[in-house]
Amino acid sequence: MLRLIDYFDGLAESDANADTVIRAAALLAECPAGARWPSGTVIRYDAAGRLLPAAAAPPGVSGAEPAVWLERAGDVDSLDSLVVARVRHCLRVAAARVPVAAPTGLDDPALLEVVLSEKQRRADRVRAMRLLGVDPGRPIRVLAVTGPGAVDAVRIVAGRVPVIRSAVVGAVTAVLIQEHLDGRELSDVLNSAVVHDFPACRRGASGPWVGMGERLAAPAAATSWEQARRALHFASSTWHGRRVIAYERLGSLALLGELPVGRLLGTSDVVRINEFAGTESGAVAVDTLEAFCVFGSLRRTAAELHLHHSTVAARIAQVEAVMGWDVDQALDRFTATLVLMVRRVALSSAELACTPDLADARRQGSDTRREDGPFPATGVG
Structure with missing residues (x-):
């Protein structure tokens, strides 16, 4: 003993x-x-x-x-x-050993920027963590929350996992959590809660959106923050897209978030499908195809959309005729899924950028040649 x-x-x-x-x-x-x-x-x-x-x-x-x-x-x-x-x-x-916050001349948002900046020395980041009440010896996950309803989205997060600190950094709210849940599981729980409180319609959703970084060692909080902001590109504005995305779910798809919005919107397949979606019947058909790619079968898609399966098949056939696809063929079905994903990332990135000409492109489905980066600067390195 x-x-x-x-x-x-x-x-x-x-x-x-x-x-x-x-x-x-x-x-x-x-x-x-x-x-x-x-x-x-x-x-x-x-x-x-x-x-x-x-x-x-x-x-x-x-x-x-x-x-x-x-x-x-x-x-x-x-x-x-x-x-x-x-x-x-x-x-x-x-x-x-975690000290009570002492006067430093910095408020919580400023301390949080220190924690999330790779430009700061490790010792300074650890000190900022301790002043915020964060245990630097435990892994940390950072969430990025933005869009209308962001404050309510932070409350939704806090209702499911203990939030250590949150603060607005640039145009995005950073949320620090130290939990032990699997990222996929947590993103599913939060996505269901956000969709419940902020339901989307066929014209899309105006937010909020949540990107989740990976659970990493606390000194790597800046990496988790960067991942969370990149995941926001995939938190979709479209009807059938997800509102909460965990970076670890993306895998190779994360590369799409590295491309400029103008380049994504300028690809020939995206231009054609956006032009078609610019018409009333085309928008319905494209939404139906996206639902089909999400749900995987005509019958399930029909059940989810409360339509007859023949109506779903007819709408998909409209898109196939315009795009030259046959979604019964594996390659064409993969192409359709990829094009819809690229379109979703481009539209979400344009929404996040809040740039007038990109927002117009989102609404009208038109081409844009801007070579803007994929995400607005947030003031954090």
Whole structure:
């Protein structure tokens, strides 16, 4: 027992963070270990030291702050009780190391810009994190929120995961979270919530849009922020597009966000489909094809749109005639999906840029030769 106490005292004295302490407990006890804070944050590791998804504490776990447990079948012995006690002590020591914000001459948005800037020294970024109440020893994820309803979208995020800090940086609201959810899972939850509160119609959605960066080590917050802003290009203005996009979902598609908006809108396929979508019947047909590419079959598309499947087939045939496609053929179906994706990125980027001539291009589906970058500057490096 003395050796066990010495072991955890050594962790406490070594500035170990919460993840390190809980992982060490799981390895030592050879069973999953977890902790939950009053904020709702949960950290769990399995017996092999792998991060586990957040889950509710097992029945009978003490409500002490933080609540700590070992997920072992059967009765808990005295050694397990000692491990739990020492883990809780280490976590309290770790929490006490994060200082209360002191006067610095900088307000929260300015401190947040320091955290999100690669131009700042690492030591300055870490100090800014501590002043904001961010644990620099735990991974961080940054979200970028913009568009009408952005304030409400931040509230939606805060209602599902604990938000550490948020502030408007340039034209975009940056949101810092330190959670343990899978990015895909979290984006699905947030997307459903945003769509519920801000439903789209056939003419599109005016926002809000949310881009999610990857969950990275806290000193790499600037990278997560950049990813979040790039993901915004894919948070669609179109009827069937997603409003919340996680960067890790994009894979190779992220390359589309690197291209200038003018170049995307100027490609021949996008010009043709935008011209067709500029007519009333064409807009309906293109929307139907996009729904078909999303839902994958005529019958499901018809069910989702509350149409007969023959009506869906007729509308898709209109687009096929204009574009020279046959979506029953694998290559043409891939081309149609890619063109619609490029169009979606171009329209969303134009919406985000808030540039009059690009906004006109979005509304009219016309060509534009501007070589603007894919995203407006935000003032953060």
